[in-house]
Amino acid sequence: MKEILVLAEHRKGELRDITLDLLARGQQLADKLRAQQAEGELTAVVLGQDVGTFADTLSSYADRVLVVEEEAMRAFNSDAYQEALAHLIKQRRPAITLIGHTAFGIDLAPALATSLDAALATDCIEVDVEGGAFTAVRPAYGGKARMSVLLRGDVRIATIQSGSAPSPSPRATRGEIVSIDSPLAGEIAYKKFLEYADTSAGEIDITQSDIVVAVGRGIGDPKNIPIVEDLASALGGVLACSRPVVDKKWLPKARQVGISGKTVQPKLYLAVGISGAFQHVSAIKGANMVVAINKDPKAPIFRVADYGIVGDLFTVVPALREKILKAKSGK
Amino acid sequence: MNIVVCVKRVPDLAEAEIVVDRSEKGIETEDLVFDINEWDNYAVEEAVLLKESIGGTVTAISLGEEDSEEVLRRGLAVGADNAILLNDRAFDGGDAFATAKALAAAIERNPFDLILTGAQAADDGYAQVGATLAEMLGIPHATLVTGLEIDGNVARVHRELEAGLEEILDVRLPAVLTIQTGINEPRYVSIAGIRRVARREIEVLGAKDLGLSGDEVGAAGSRLEMQRLFVPPATQKGEILEGSVDVTTEKLVSIFASKGWLA
Numbered sequence: 001m002k003e004i005l006v007l008a009e010h011r012k013g014e015l016r017d018i019t020l021d022l023l024a025r026g027q028q029l030a031d032k033l034r035a036q037q038a039e040g041e042l043t044a045v046v047l048g049q050d051v052g053t054f055a056d057t058l059s060s061y062a063d064r065v066l067v068v069e070e071e072a073m074r075a076f077n078s079d080a081y082q083e084a085l086a087h088l089i090k091q092r093r094p095a096i097t098l099i100g101h102t103a104f105g106i107d108l109a110p111a112l113a114t115s116l117d118a119a120l121a122t123d124c125i126e127v128d129v130e131g132g133a134f135t136a137v138r139p140a141y142g143g144k145a146r147m148s149v150l151l152r153g154d155v156r157i158a159t160i161q162s163g164s165a166p167s168p169s170p171r172a173t174r175g176e177i178v179s180i181d182s183p184l185a186g187e188i189a190y191k192k193f194l195e196y197a198d199t200s201a202g203e204i205d206i207t208q209s210d211i212v213v214a215v216g217r218g219i220g221d222p223k224n225i226p227i228v229e230d231l232a233s234a235l236g237g238v239l240a241c242s243r244p245v246v247d248k249k250w251l252p253k254a255r256q257v258g259i260s261g262k263t264v265q266p267k268l269y270l271a272v273g274i275s276g277a278f279q280h281v282s283a284i285k286g287a288n289m290v291v292a293i294n295k296d297p298k299a300p301i302f303r304v305a306d307y308g309i310v311g312d313l314f315t316v317v318p319a320l321r322e323k324i325l326k327a328k329s330g331k
Numbered sequence: 332m333n334i335v336v337c338v339k340r341v342p343d344l345a346e347a348e349i350v351v352d353r354s355e356k357g358i359e360t361e362d363l364v365f366d367i368n369e370w371d372n373y374a375v376e377e378a379v380l381l382k383e384s385i386g387g388t389v390t391a392i393s394l395g396e397e398d399s400e401e402v403l404r405r406g407l408a409v410g411a412d413n414a415i416l417l418n419d420r421a422f423d424g425g426d427a428f429a430t431a432k433a434l435a436a437a438i439e440r441n442p443f444d445l446i447l448t449g450a451q452a453a454d455d456g457y458a459q460v461g462a463t464l465a466e467m468l469g470i471p472h473a474t475l476v477t478g479l480e481i482d483g484n485v486a487r488v489h490r491e492l493e494a495g496l497e498e499i500l501d502v503r504l505p506a507v508l509t510i511q512t513g514i515n516e517p518r519y520v521s522i523a524g525i526r527r528v529a530r531r532e533i534e535v536l537g538a539k540d541l542g543l544s545g546d547e548v549g550a551a552g553s554r555l556e557m558q559r560l561f562v563p564p565a566t567q568k569g570e571i572l573e574g575s576v577d578v579t580t581e582k583l584v585s586i587f588a589s590k591g592w593l594a
Contacts, residue, residue, distance in 0.1 A: 011492070075498075078462075079471065101458075103492040106450075107474045110462035114428070119554035122427075122457050135558065140455050141342070141358070144349040146563055147455075149426075150556040190471045190503035194487075200495020211592065217345070235592065247513035259493050268592060275345065289590070290569075291583065296346045298565075306569035307586060309579045320580040327584050327593045 001132065001154070002039035004030045005094035007085065008046040008058055009104050011076065012196070015054050017162065018100035019044075023061040024165035025127060026098050030063075032129050033095065043094070044175075047084050049074040055177045060170040070182035078107040079188045086115055087183035089155065096127070096134055096151070101159035109159045118155035125164045134158075143278055143300050162259070163282050200261055202254020204238065211237025212266040212287075214257055215245060216280075218273020218294065218313055222250040228272050231317050234324045240264070242274045258283050273313045276301025293317065332387035332481070335438050336378040337448040337460070338371040338406060340399045344453055355559050356424070367402040370449025374510040376517040377479060378447050379410035385481060387444070388412045392437060394422055394430055400533055407528040408520050419537035424550030424557065427459035433548050434460070435467040436541035445486070446507040450475050461509035472507040473500065477514050 006026040009016040026042045033040025044062040046054045049071050058065045066088065072080045085108075089097060099105040101123045113120035121127075121136040125146075128135050134151045136158055151158070206212060213232035219225060225239075232239040239255060246256045257264055259279045265286030272293045274280060281304050284290060292305035293316050302308045309316055342363040350359040367375070378389045391406030393399040394417040403414035417433050425433070438446060446465075451458035458474070465472030477497060478489030484504045489497045491511050502508070538548050546552060572579040587593050 011496075103475055103490065106458050107462065107472075107490070110427070110459040111466040111472060113554070114431075114463045114466035120428070120459065121555055122459050138456075140560065141347075141349045142344040142453055142456070144344060144347070144562065145351065145358070145560055147560045148558045150558055152554050152556055191473070192501045194499045194501060196492075197489065197497045197499055198495055199497055235587070243512070249513075249516065253495065256495075260491055261495055263494070267590070268587070297571075298346075298348055302569075302571065303566055304568055307583060308569060308571045309583065310571060311576060311579065315576050316580060319576050320583060323580050323584045324587070324593060327588055 001093075001095040002033060002037070002041055003092060003094040004033070004040070004042050005089070005092065005097040006042065006044045006062070007097065007099045008044055008054060009100050009102060010046070010048060010051065010054055011104075015057060016100070016102070018102055018160070019058070020061075020167055021162055021165045022098045022100060022160055023058070024168040025160055027061070027168055028165070029096065029127060029129055036129070036131070045085070045088060047073045047081055059174040059177055061168050062175045064175045065177045066180050067177060068180050068182050070184055072184055072187045075193045076104050077188055077191060077193055078111065079191050080184060081108050082112045082115065083184055084182065085112055088180070089116055095129070096156040096158060098127070099157065099159045101161050105159045109157055113157045116155050117153070118157050119151035119153050120157045120159070121149050121151055122159045123161050124158045125161050127158050127160070139278065144298070161278070163285070199253050200256070202252050204254060206238050206240045206255055206257070207262050207264050209238035210267045211235050211270070212240050212257070212264050212268070213237050213270045213272065214240040214242060214274060215272050216242040216274030217244040219245070222248070224314070225250060227314065227317050231270075231272070231321045231324075234321045234328070235268070235270070237268070237270070242280050243277075271301050271305070272317060274301055275299045276304065332381065332385055332444045333442055334378045334381060334387060334389045335443050335446045336371070336374050336389060336391050336406065336411070337434055337446070338375060338391055338393045338402045339368045339449070339452050340365050340393065340395055340402045341368045341452055341454045349562055351560050351562060355561070356557050357560065365398065365401070367405055368449050368452050370451055370510060370512055371402070372517045373512055373514050374447040374449050375406050375409060375411070376515045377510055380515060381445070381481060382410060390415065390441075392434065393417065394433055403533055404525055404528050404531075405520055407531050408524040409518055414531070414533045416533050416535045417537075417541075418535050421538040421545045422549045424553070425548055426553035426555040427455075427457040427463055428554045429548050429550075429552040431460045431463035431467055432552060433538070433541060433543065435464050436543055437536055438464075439468065444505050445481075446505070448507065448509050450509040450511045461507050465507035468507070470505050470507060471502050472509070473502050474509040475511045476508045477511045479508065479514070
């Protein structure tokens with residue numbers, strides 16, 4: 001038990017950022033294993049077609065990079081990936097395998113774990129090892145609580161929340177790159193990738209505005225949205241929203257801020273009636289200032305806000321707008 | 332088409348304060364309001380929409396205590412034909428693997444073409460049961476589904492990826508699809524509607540009925556051992572502006588002005 005296996009994630013010819021989170025987390029665990037039992041190493045796995053440049057990049061962060069070139073894995077297919085990865089895990093018996101808690105990992109990890117009779121901890125924000133026992137910390141109850149869990153047995157998989165690890169630094173000496181024959185028998189007939197579709201294009205690009213005023217579930221009814229829209233206008237900013245507002249079809253997907261929508265980096269991000277789920281707040285990390293208005297003092301949005309007002313948006317927002325207009329007109 | 336939809340009763344977390352109970356493995360539930368898991372609500376709607384367009388039956392199934400009958404009745408009220416409750420002390424404390432094990436055993440008893448689950452549950456947030464269930468049943472799956480069309484024995488699904496991207500794929504049936512929020516607009520359920528199904532029979536099954544031993548399900552059958560549930564300390568990055576609405580908004584305006592945003 002010395003190897004930490006990390007699965008690289010790529011899409012449309014680019015290595016995805018989550019891969020660095022996984023390498024950082026993997027390195028921490030490999031270092032711990034080395035400290036605790038004198039042996040620990042980090043191995044990255046990249047599956048796909050024409051992935052040589054990814055392997056080069058990965059080799060700066062790992063002791064070893066395993067490359068499986070296979071046309072059936074050019075685009076992500078959880079079944080093809082499952083077959084290839086199950087083969088590698090059975091052969092190498094790593095101490096733990098780390099996968100991103102992404103649309104990709106969510107599709108792959110549960111069935112992979114089940115086929116290997118492995119313990120799987122999903123959406124982990126911490127993974128630790130002590131005396132051979134792996135534990136993980138993961139959110140529960142919408143991020144309002146956390147649970148620490150022990151991964152039973154000796155086959156273990158964890159999916160890692162994106163942005164939960166510091167960026168790794170490249171090594172002085174690169175790891176070796178090892179090419180492995182594809183263990184796949186052929187194409188997966190029962191699940192076929194057809195194409196990608198972009199759902200977030202729209203009449204407006206919210207990522208281009210210096211001031212973004214976003215509305216969330218707290219608005220209650222679509223007819224109340226103009227209250228927040230007027231505030232955005234008064235500030236010369238653009239109206240955006242969180243996921244529940246798009247789910248209910250109150251605003252188009254083009255205005256959604258979040259992992260599945262847009263990532264924004266404005267000077268001011270003003271969140272109105274938004275609780276601040278992880279998927280939302282991780283897309284506003286680049287904002288210079290975050291201000292939150294919410295009636296729930298325990299709302300997670302206040303953990304990331306520079307300034308907060310705890311109160312009813314239906315009184316706070318009109319009052320704020322009035323004062324802004326007054327200040328702008330020089331009283 | 333025989334459709335099975337898995338549902339869970341969970342606390343409404345919107346403004347709830349989560350308090351960990353003495354066991355440090357569960358939460359105090361007395362002050363919480365419970366309802367159907369939001370993702371499952373979309374899954375039920377999708378199942379009923381499919382039944383309405385191509386015919387067939389919908390069976391709603393839930394693993395939980397007696398209270399979970401509420402969410403099953405809700406399913407019956409919107410158009411499910413049958414409801415099954417998996418209720419047994421042996422199921423207590425199960426992780427996603429153990430939960431999927433019981434669901435698989437119950438679902439396998441009857442022919443099915445399509446299984447829908449929510450993409451995740453609001454309480455433990457594993458996002459794991461659907462695909463685990465598929466693997467146990469030896470059928471394909473697709474997770475985070477935001478669009479679905481059935482053509483013969485093929486489901487054309489849209490899966491939600493990151494940054495506004497979707498992937499479109501064909502999945503052969505029978506399959507498990509985990510439904511993402513926003514896929515449809517779940518219909519309103521009136522109290523009268525739920526009352527109308529109050530007497531419909533809900534089949535209740537325990538571990539023995541499913542041919543499962545106590546150590547295959549619940550905490551004993553889990554791959555994860557819950558060590559501790561806790562509420563993270565309230566770290567606050569910034570400043571909560573104190574005072575009346577007039578005072579707090581005035582403070583905010585002067586902060587904006589100092590940044591030159593009100594010029």
